[in-house]
Amino acid sequence: MSKKFYIETLGCAMNVRDSEHMIAELTQKEGYEPTENLEEADLILINTCSVREKPVHKLFSEIGLFNKRKKEGAKIGVCGCTASHLGEEIIKRAPFVDFVLGARNVSKITKVLHTPKAVEVDIDYDESQYAFGEFRSSPFKAYVNISIGCDKQCTFCIVPHTRGEEVSIPADLIIQEARKAAQSGAKEIFLLGQNVNNYGRRFGSDHPKINFTELLRRVSEIEEVERIRFTSPHPLHMDDEFLEEFARNPKICKSMHMPLQSGSSRILKAMKRGYTKEWFLDRALKLREMIPDVSISTDIIVAFPGESDEDFEDTMDVIEKVRFEQIFSFKYSPRPLTPAKDYENQVPDAIASERLTRLQARHNEMLDEMKAERQGKIYQVYFEELRPGGMVAGRTDNNWLVQVKGSEELLGRTLDVKITEAGRLYGYGEVIA
Template sequence: MSKKLYIETLGCAMNTRDSEHMIAELHDKEDYDVTPNIDEADLILINTCSVREKPVSKLFSEIGVFNKKKKEGAKIGVCGCTASHLGDEVFKRAPEVNFVLGARNVSKITQAVRKDKFISTDIDYDESAYAFSEFRNNPYKAFINISIGCDKKCTYCIVPHTRGEEISIPADLIVNEARKAAQNGAKEIFLLGQNVNNYGRRFSMSTHEKMDFSDLLNRVSEVEGVERIRFTSPHPLHMDDKFLETFVNNPKVCKSMHMPLQSGSTSLLEKMKRGYTKEWFLNRALKLRALCPDVSISTDIIVGFPGESEADFQDTLDVMEQVKFEQIFSFKYSPRPLTKAAEFTDQVESEVASKRLQILQDKQEKILDEISKTRLNKEYMVYFEELRSNGMLAGKSDNNALVQIKGKEEWLGKTMRIKITNPKRLSLYGEVVF
């Protein structure tokens, strides 16, 4: 009988892909199969996030719950970004944990399960050329890492301290992975990296051909069976004209762009060490809208960053008004360990930051209401990839709108023309156009 693995994944899409890698390695080399039932698991993994404070607090709460529920002899492993920055402190705070595996050490998972109190959190470890075993949670969409680590020094961000220096994964490995996924039925490829459009800056092998992200997009689009390509996250600093033109002109690249703004204030962007100005961000976003009118643009925004004045906050609202983002991920600033911003003495009062966050989110709701009205009776090509518990089929349009219809399970993995009959802020409801 195979052993049972229970895994909980916190955080971003890169964590989701890391979890898939660990599942594949454990299945092929240690005979583990995934179970949704924690009480029958022989191994419990928590793949952690440390970008914000809440997931870190949740980790130790979850460990306590899992320790009470697990069967006798079952192991608990802590993996991911929080494992990287806490290291052996995890053992001190939660002695029931059997091993700690950092975000840059995923390929060592089989070593970790074999040795009690195993720890590996080396952020300089290079597994960019490691060929992982194959597993995907979703047969219709394939996440593929194109780089590991991050070279940016944003003053609020802990990622460089948990995932290390940026290294691009060889293009041949990426293309081969896309080819395998397409052969197994995945028509949509989702390329992942901390700064995807900085791809090619550094490879671990000096013999690698010169290639940037635009070149990689074109290479992946040539793979037979690949119909759609998405990616996250690009960095506004690296959105040169070649990148924008490739995005617009390659028909397989989906017309949705995530542009992490963080703040609309040039002075705060400098303090954050983002490397661009308000004017540069607006230039790129508005050029993108001009080149591709149907594009959807999403963003990340931090409110209450140290030193943020009312004028700084108004600059952020101004960018929102000019760009009219189709989606925002907005957060109140929270100091993270190992980051420069945590040392700043001009922290914004929590109450002030909370009020600004509410104002920002209220504004975004009004923008979404305006956008929703324009979508009534529009038709979209939608790739369906999920059958929901309420019987609805869910999928994404080319420009990343979530679309739901009443349909048949055999429509999963197919792209269909949908007319929108009931547009909502967060989801569009429609019917098939035959």
């Protein structure tokens, strides 16, 4: 009987891709099979996130539960960003954990598996040229990593401490991976990196000069690729060449994530974001001008230390001007190892909650207006997922989630859909062609 593993993945798309890489290594090199049933697993993995997911004490209570439920002799491994920043402290606090594997050490999964109490959390480790086996959770959409780590030092963010300095993956490896995925049916290629449009700044070995715009062009030349998405771009690196390629290239989906964080230039400086309110507005409004149907999503942190009423009004002003289709908004919360956690001027929680509520309420009003505009419209939808109740879900080019009645035969196809019921973040429709 083959051995089984259970894996829980928290956090962002990069973690999803890291889990896919671990799954490929375990199944192809170690003879494991996946299971959804924790009690029958021989190996239990939790791929953690330190950005927004569970606070550390919740992680320990969760692995404590895993330990109670696991079958005798089963191993537990803690992986990902929290593994990187806590390292051996995890085994000290939870001695039943068998190994700790940091976010930049994914290729060592087969090594830690056989090394009792292994802790592999080196954030300088370079696995940018490691050839992982093939595994994808969706046959219709392929995540492809283009870089590892991040060179920015945003004062609220722990990622540079968990994923290390930025290293780009060689362009030929990216093209080869994207081509292989597209030829096996994944018509949508999703390029991943902490800061994608900084691509090409540093490679692990000699590499011809290439930037993200050129990489996008090369991916779009793969015949079988129909759609290209990417996350996350940084507003600072949104130069004209990049925006023009984004607008001009028909294979690049017209949905841009522009993480604003704050609309106040003063707070952006304290966050070390490297751009101003004016720069952000200029880029976002240029995008709207070039592509009337573009959708722009963003991340906003309210009540960063020192944020005054006036600073918050600047954020509200950007929201009014850009009219984001989606906002991921959070109250500032201090993260370990970050400079901002020690800033003295922390904003009281009651004020933070008030600001967040006001921002979300105003954004919901805007979404209601957008929703009315979508009713009855026709969109091209690429179907990629079966949903309960005989529904199939897909996304429009500008990343709006649409569901229709249907079955497997719609999967992997791009069809015209008329919207019959528009919601704030998703809609229902019927296929018309």
